Amino acid sequence: MTTIKDIAAYAKVSSSTVSRVLNNDPTLSVADETRNRIIEASKELGYTTVRKRRNEQKLENLSSPRIGIILTCSLEEEEDGVDDPYFSIIRQGVESECLNQGIYTNKVIRSTDSHQEQIIEDIDGLIVIGGMNLGLLNRLKDSLDNIVFINNSPDEDSYDSVMIDFRKATTSAMEHLLNQGFKEIGYIGGSVSDDFSDNNLVSRDMRLTIYEEIMKSKGTYRRDQVFIGEFSMTQGYQLMKDAISKGNLPEAFFIASDSMAIGALRAIQEANLKVPEDIAIVSFNDVQMAKFASVPLTSVKVYTEQMGRVGVKMLLDRINGRDIPLKVTLPTKLVIRDSCGVKKKVDS
Template sequence: MATIKDIALNANVSASTVSRVLNNDQTLSVATATRERILKIAEELQYKAVKKRKSGHKAVTGFAPKIGIVMQQSLEEELSDPYFLSIRQGIESECNARGIISTELFRINNQNGDQISEKDGLIIIGKLNEEIIKNYSSNIENIVYIDDSPDEDLYDSVVIDFEKATNKVLDHLLGIGYQRIGYIGGRQREYREQHDSREIAFKKRMKKEGTFREEDIYIGEYTMTQGYDLMKEAIKNASLPDAFFIASDPMAIGAEQALREANINVPNEVAIVGFDDIEMAKFAITPLTTVKVHTWEMGRAGVNLLLDRMNGRKMPVKVTFPTEITIRESCGSKSSIQKPLK
């Protein structure tokens, strides 16, 4: 039987693109010719969705569940920071692999909760306002959260341990000789008073090390532009930290550009570490050391949890994914760097 990978190989595109075309994802920006080529190859290979084959997955035997994917990000925000986009693509890929084609995407910027009442289950990506959660979930029993766990005694969730990931970064930077480390991060517009878990963990660890400086903390929004602006603000101060932990790769890439414009070398004068390991991180002017988050797999796991719930499981499950540091050139060893004379 033909698979999505077979179609992708023949069409010379990614499996993700094939999945989204077959699921009629209207947010996918792809040339008409490419879309038509994918559909033609799928037809020629006699591709059939998994639910049409003999399947051992009870969750999709006998009915096609209607699943809603709920996000707070606008399309523009999602495209500017691929973290949440990758989670969504993982969800869509797993749905397609299991023969579930009745999925619908809702963005809270332009959708109302009453439009989701007929779904068999919801997968919610990221944080949502409590009142919005109630509107979305009032008539829906099966709900999975990805990248948030508002009530682990009630809902399934897929998360990462932000505190552990932050400490991995600081272990690395402190271990290669950096002591004065700054932080650039963000907060969601809806939660301006709620500190990010990485920010909290950073402050806790640096206070424990006895090297915490409040003036080395810069907070904005999770965009490349904000990373650029916040680093510009840091450069204006009398002295810069030797290294920065930056809470998203797009922010880190923006920050690197600000340093470059100020003729400050990365990593010879300031080292930086990002977070997410998005594809563009390795193509930055100075390839970016960053925390790798398995966002695609988190999305797939969310679908599996939801189908398991639909299959009768009552006990909520919380899955915590591991993270790891991808070492690149942006954080050279402090002990091996000689700063240029000024």
């Protein structure tokens, strides 16, 4: 069956743009020529046949649930999704599964919207990708029971959630580097906004916490080898430049996202250093561009699109009468590529 990714490749646009055009996202600003090219591509690839069938199902079933999506990222951040496409891919999974189920996500709400409560009033279920302001969540408790959180679990006794095991995933990355014989391992990561706070605080990334625990247990933790910025290629580039300028580079880095790792690769190359000969790298997410980086990245694979699809199925199950909240943890997998280097001989 034709997918959104197929149409995006055919029309030479991003999957996010295709999804928003086909779902009639009113916040999307796109040239008519691009919109028409996407629609024509969907027709040529047979995608309209699927959509027509779903429309017929919708007419036959007027009680089809109305689902809203809350996005942590702003419109500008999503349009720049190539910089860190993690949440955009989750959204694509949500929207693809909604289409498969004959449901149209006609409500897209951003955490930056000032009128969230009014938008949410006429929906049957809500999928929150990332976080939600705690004050808003408390106000929704009496009016909306059907909420699924993806990549966050603020209250597993009340709400469904789809997660990954960050501890297990980070440990697999760190153990791989340690098993390669690396002792000095640095960290590059981003800050995480606390969307469950009314004060827009920054919370601690679990990947950093686990990294510190492991390095301290080995007696090799050094605070000056930890570099924190934002989850973007630009910040990955700048943070690696900062690390290089300080000197005494660690043998390897665990980098908390592929986007940051790709930026770091550029900084390393500009310094006439080589990966993995001078610096080994293991990153996180395994988005598509990881295997096409200048040095293909060893990365922890997160099944982001499946997280979105599972979230939709859980929400429908909840709408159909399930009372007990569920927390689903999807597996991750370390994908070995060139950036981590060959096995080094461990000093005796």
